[in-house]
Every structure is written in C-alpha cells, then in structure tokens.
Amino acid sequence: MMTSRRRSIWLLVLLAGLLVASELTAHPHPSAVLTPVAPAEPCAEPVPDLPALKDQLVAYHDSGRYADDLRAVVARARAYLEAHLDPARKQAIVLDVDETSLSNWPEIVGVRFGYERASWNRWVERAEALAIGPTLELYNFAKANGVAVFFITGRREHQRAATARNLAAAGYADWDGLTLKPDDSDVAFAAIYKAAARKRLVEQGYQIVLTLGDQQSDLSGGFADATFKLPNPFYRVP
Numbered sequence: 001m002m003t004s005r006r007r008s009i010w011l012l013v014l015l016a017g018l019l020v021a022s023e024l025t026a027h028p029h030p031s032a033v034l035t036p037v038a039p040a041e042p043c044a045e046p047v048p049d050l051p052a053l054k055d056q057l058v059a060y061h062d063s064g065r066y067a068d069d070l071r072a073v074v075a076r077a078r079a080y081l082e083a084h085l086d087p088a089r090k091q092a093i094v095l096d097v098d099e100t101s102l103s104n105w106p107e108i109v110g111v112r113f114g115y116e117r118a119s120w121n122r123w124v125e126r127a128e129a130l131a132i133g134p135t136l137e138l139y140n141f142a143k144a145n146g147v148a149v150f151f152i153t154g155r156r157e158h159q160r161a162a163t164a165r166n167l168a169a170a171g172y173a174d175w176d177g178l179t180l181k182p183d184d185s186d187v188a189f190a191a192i193y194k195a196a197a198r199k200r201l202v203e204q205g206y207q208i209v210l211t212l213g214d215q216q217s218d219l220s221g222g223f224a225d226a227t228f229k230l231p232n233p234f235y236r237v238p
C-alpha cells in the first residue's frame with residue numbers, strides 16, 4: 001500500500017514531468033529550430049540584352065534551324081491534307097502571306113528586327129520576297145489535288161498589285177483568292193479580320209481543311225478544320 005508521503009512524491013514527479021513537457025512544446029529545444037540563414041546574395045537574374053537577342057535570332061535563321069523548323073511544320077500540314085483529301089467536297093486551304101508563303105528576311109534583318117513603316121512599304125512594293133519553299137510545295141500539292149488555295153494577309157488593299165506580283169514571281173500560280181485588309185479597316189486585331197475572311201469562304205461552301213500561318217492571329221477564331229503554326233521569333237502580330 002502506498003503511503004501518502006510516497007503518493008505526494010509521485011504526484012510531484014508527475015507534475016514536474018508535465019511542466020517540462022509543456023515548456024518543451026512552447027519553446028522547442030534549440031536544436032529543433034532552424035538556424036537563421038544569413039541573407040543570400042541578391043538573385044543574379046541576367047539583365048536582358050537586346051543586341052545579343054538579335055544576334056541569336058540571326059544565328060537561328062542562318063544556322064538552318066529556322067528552315068528546318070518551317071519544313072517540319074509544313075510536312076505535318078501536308079500529311080494532314082493528304083489524309084483528308086475528299087474529291088466529293090469543295091475543299092480549300094488558307095495560307096498567310098508574310099513569313100508563311102513569302103520570306104521578308106532581307107527587310108527584317110535589314111532593319112534589325114524593328115518595324116519601319118516607310119521601309120516596309122518600299123520593300124513590299126519591290127516585290128522581291130522569295131517563297132518559303134515548303135509552303136510553295138504545299139501550295140502546288142493542294143492545287144494538283146483539286147484543293148483551292150486562298151491567301152489571307154494583313155497587308156493592305158493598296159498593296160494588292162505588289163503582293164500579287166510578288167507571289168507570282170515567287171512561284172505561286174493561279175491562286176483562288178487573295179484577301180487583303182481594306183485600307184480603311186479599323187479592326188484592331190488580325191485574328192478577328194482573318195477569322196471573318198475564313199468565315200466568308202465557309203459561307204461560300206468551302207471546307208477549309210487547314211490554315212497555315214506564322215502568327216497565332218492567323219489561326220485563332222475557327223473556320224478551319226486544322227491549324228498549323230510556323231515558327232516566327234522575329235515579330236508578333238496580335
């Protein structure tokens with residue numbers, strides 16, 4: 001039988017234990033606390049370097065990687081078209097012009113990736129842009145298989161003659177339509193203007209099997225069964 005004195009001692013031991021436990025919970029042992037780390041050096045994010053980025057773009061083009069990337073996308077577009085040919089339907093494909101059907105590289109690199117309206121207009125009027133080879137092959141493949149080809153471009157209506165002259169000189173022959181933006185158009189986004197132009201073709205009974213462009217704004221907005229996006233790290237058209 002435990003004496004009352006022994007009970008008191010046990011009670012004291014128990015209380016002491018509880019006190020220690022609660023103390024530990026409130027103030028964990030120093031070894032359980034993360035040692036504060038000395039403030040790190042400020043994160044050394046590299047400062048963007050525009051001339052270096054432009055050099056990278058030139059290297060991307062000149063190394064042949066750009067041409068390879070173009071060819072790979074157009075190959076997928078052509079395979080898609082080939083798999084979906086249907087002579088029973090009134091089929092069409094839609095091509096953008098700049099950096100899709102024609103390459104403006106001399107102008108792009110000539111102004112070091114800037115956009116100078118006067119310089120650009122002179123370039124368009126000269127009609128010297130060369131074909132983007134894989135797109136020209138896709139064009140010829142479509143035409144040879146009874147598929148209509150329509151160009152829809154953000155170039156303005158007053159540039160129609162020069163654009164048509166350039167497309168023909170680059171090897172595009174007998175296209176089925178060339179839609180340019182009206183000179184007085186105040187549509188802010190190419191995507192809206194281009195989707196509306198495709199909608200008109202669909203309303204004429206065309207099945208637009210695919211549309212090919214270098215800008216997302218060439219492709220969004222529907223009215224095409226499939227879209228294929230070419231690389232263009234050189235400029236952006238919203």
Ligand SMILES: [Mg+2]
Nearest residue numbers: 096098099214
């Ligand atoms: Mg384009």
